[in-house]
Amino acid sequence: MVSFDVSALFTSVPVEESLKIIQDKLTLDTSLSGRTKLSPQQVTELLRLCLTTTYFKYDGKFYSQVEGAAMGSPVSPIVANLFMEWFESRALATFPSPPKVWVRYVNDAGAVMKSSLIEPFHRHLNSIHPNIKFTKELEENGSLPMLDVLMSRKEDGWLKFSVFRKSTHTDQYLQFDSHQPMEHKMGVIRTLRHRADHIITEDEDRAIEYEHLRTVLSVAGYTKWAWQSPGRTKVTPHPRTHTxxxxxxxxxxxxxxxxxxxxxxxxxxxxxxxHSTPHTTIRRLLVAPKDKDKPDDTCGVVYHLTCEDCDAQYVGETERALKKRISEHKRDSSPVAQHMQTYKHQPTKKVTILDRESRWFERGVKEAVHIRSRSPSLNRDQGRHRLPPIYNSLVQSRDLGDL
Known part of the structure; x- marks a missing residue:
């Protein structure tokens, strides 16, 4: 047994070749017209737009990704998998003695073949395309891990399967007393039990896995009741009907x-x-994997202005960069500019970002909430969203600065 793994698949996928492969598949798909009015050419062009307009910022500079598909993009796994379908078909068809067994999940492949052919086949895989390079891992003591499955050869020649954990695995799971929806905590148990029930083939190994899970989950605060709970019943998909x-x-x-x-x-x-989702998490508060924009360059915000010489305030929102919106308050039509001219006050420099929201409707709601909460004297109205009076007591009863 041997496994092959593509190094950095997403960022190594050749975009133009993948688009050609996808367009050919769409052209041969006789059911495409029943799912969309777009032609294969139009779908391919839209996909090209998604794959070739990836930009990121590092150390204050903007870069364009010119090779491969973007990590984190929802379309990248689909494109990578379609390219790998073409790749493996060509690799298996052009090797004189292909593996007896070949299974693949995106960039991880497992194979069963003669030991003498492993090295030639590895070289063959790495010769198919200059961008795609494989690493290999041979079985040790009759066992081979692939993803989270450990395949082991039994004495009678059959294989048995069990759960595989790397040596660096910490057995850390969502704490039961954390501020998370109960369905998420029960989901941890359901997922781990589902894996044990569907991967492990030997009853003895399954019992050992259950005991391991009960131990590590008890450390995370999970009670005996949580482990024994039947959990949510899975709904079987069915076609839509009038009922x-x-x-x-x-x-x-x-x-x-x-x-x-x-x-x-x-x-x-x-x-x-x-569905429930955690709103404030330690990760969100502490982890910043991307370069932060300067406050003036931030887009999609609700902001707060305060006069330099008095207590006059203004709350607004903008989809564009904040500095561009602030510059517009110098126009004569702006209530902020009119206040400065009337009372001979200095142009304001006290600008605070109250909220960030990229979605238009939600940003309007947040603007209305902050206006209602602060009652800024320079605002001519209550914002572009009409907040019903029923929310008055809720809005005025709490500090909204961190919403």
Whole structure:
């Protein structure tokens, strides 16, 4: 047994060749016209736009990604997988003695072949395309890991499967007392049990895995009740009919213990599915993997202006860079400029970002909330979103500076 792994697949995928492969597949797809009115050429052009307009900022400079697909892009795994389908078909068809067994998951492939052919086949794989290079791993003591599965050869020649963990695995899972929705915590147990039930083939190994999971989860605060809970029943997909009982729509709420659960119960009675997501996390507060924009260059914000010489205030929102919007307040039509001219005050330099929101509607709501909360004297109205009076007591009862 041997496994082959592509080094840096996403960023090594040749874009133009992948687009040609995809367009050829779309051209041969007789059902395409039933799913979209776009032609194969149009789909390919749109895909080219997604793959060739990736920009990122590092150390204050902007760069364009000229090779490969972007890490984190939802389209990258699809493009990479389609390219690898073409790659493996060509590699297996052009090798004199292909592997007896060949299985692949995106960039990881497992094979069963004669030991004498492993090295020639490895060289053959690395010769197919200059961008795609494989590493290999041979079985040791009759076992070979692939993804999170450990394949082991039994004495009778059959294979058994068990869960594989790297030596660096920490067994750290979501803490049971963390401020997270209960469904997320129960999801940890369901996922781990599902893996044990569907990967492990020997009862003895499954019992050992269960005992390991109970031990590490108890350290994370999971109780015996949580482990024994049957959990959510899986719904079998079925075609839509006029009596379809699936949700009308979906909504995602920020999780606040005791509040989100009550709102969720009300919404679900209307036939709408509700999902919860953590709003403030340690990762969000502490981790900044990308270069931060300067405050003046930030887009999609709700901002707060304060006069240099008095307590006059203004709250607004903008989709563009903040500095461009602030410069517009120097126009005679701006209430800020009119205040400065009337009272001979100095142009304001006290600008604070109250909120960041890229979505137009949600940004308008946040602007209205902050206007209602602060009652800024320079605003001529309550913002472009009409916030119902029923929210007055809620808005005025809490500090909204960190929303």
């Amino acid at each position: 379809d009982s699936r949700p009308k729509s979906h909504v995602t709420l920020p999780y606040v213990a005791g509040v989100t659960e009550a709102i969720t119960r009300k919404i679900r009675k209307t036939g709408v599915a509700v």
